[in-house]
Amino acid sequence: MISAIVHTFNEEKNISRCLTSLDFVQEIVVIDMGSSDKTLTIAKEFPVSVFSHPYTGFVESARNFGISKAKGDWLLIVDADEVVPRTLGDKLRQLSGDKQQQVKFYRLPRKNIILGKWIKHSGWWPDHQIRFFKKGSVIWSGEIHGVPITRGEGRELAAQEDLSLIHYHYDSLEQYLERLNRYTTIQAKELFLKNKKAELSMMFSYPVNEFVKRFFLLEGYRDGFHGLSLALLQSFSELVVILKLWELSGFRQEHISLSEYKRLSDNADKIKKYWLANELLKKPRHFISSLYLKILRSLNS
Incomplete structure (x- = not known):
């Protein structure tokens, strides 16, 4: 039965x-x-x-x-x-x-x-x-x-x-964002109960890692505009979780230096450039183009 x-x-x-x-x-x-x-x-x-x-x-x-x-x-x-x-x-x-x-x-x-x-x-x-x-x-x-x-x-x-x-699944952006709001609240509470704290580095690493995984590693770009949109939305979801975790701490005040922001931003850009070059190298290319992409990937590794 x-x-x-x-x-x-x-x-x-x-x-x-x-x-x-x-x-x-x-x-x-x-x-x-x-x-x-x-x-x-x-x-x-x-x-x-x-x-x-x-x-x-x-x-x-x-x-x-x-x-x-x-x-x-x-x-x-x-x-x-x-x-x-x-x-x-x-x-x-x-x-x-x-x-x-x-x-x-x-x-x-x-x-x-x-x-x-x-x-x-x-x-x-x-x-x-x-x-x-x-x-x-x-x-x-x-x-x-x-x-x-x-x-x-x-x-x-x-x-x-x-x-x-x-x-x-999601038949509209409104539905996606409604669920995103609900799910991120639950996820933030679960992290908070595990004594996790929102840190500046997480605001860069979590979203960029999610985007890279979805768009490059799992080849979301093959789904065209849908794939890019979903990778960005899921990346945004990771950011919202961190911000809600920060909210649960009472919006803890913390100093941010421009040099620290630049370091984290540059690192996020390097990660995306590395995986972009890595995916482009999978396609047949002229020797010079392939060499350029290999150098770009090496510089961002």
């Missing part, structure tokens, strides 16, 4: 599409965190069991609560803004019916649709997530975006579009 667990908070735009795609499971458990729109009215038009969970601003604790309520021996975790294609549903039914296999959990690939585009780089694809597992083999930590704690053997499904969850 497969039970699907869906957590919701004001998902009236998405919930019908999500629940419609779950017609292959034997039970659907909806964990609602205080929706004030028509989410529950729409959800109850489907054969679902609805339970309430306090609003936390993130989903991990609600997932654990849902696991405790589900009756199936195999559990499928689905976000309300996700869809399970028929081909993936058939595959999960096949896996759950195999009595010989020893696998306890599966990482499912996820196709992220962000601002109207399937994002194939920047770490957004194949974006494997632990979402299908035998009951008792997976629980979530209490931290935002925490890694699940697993027991037993796990396996990844192939990164194929027809075997992927479809995640209709």
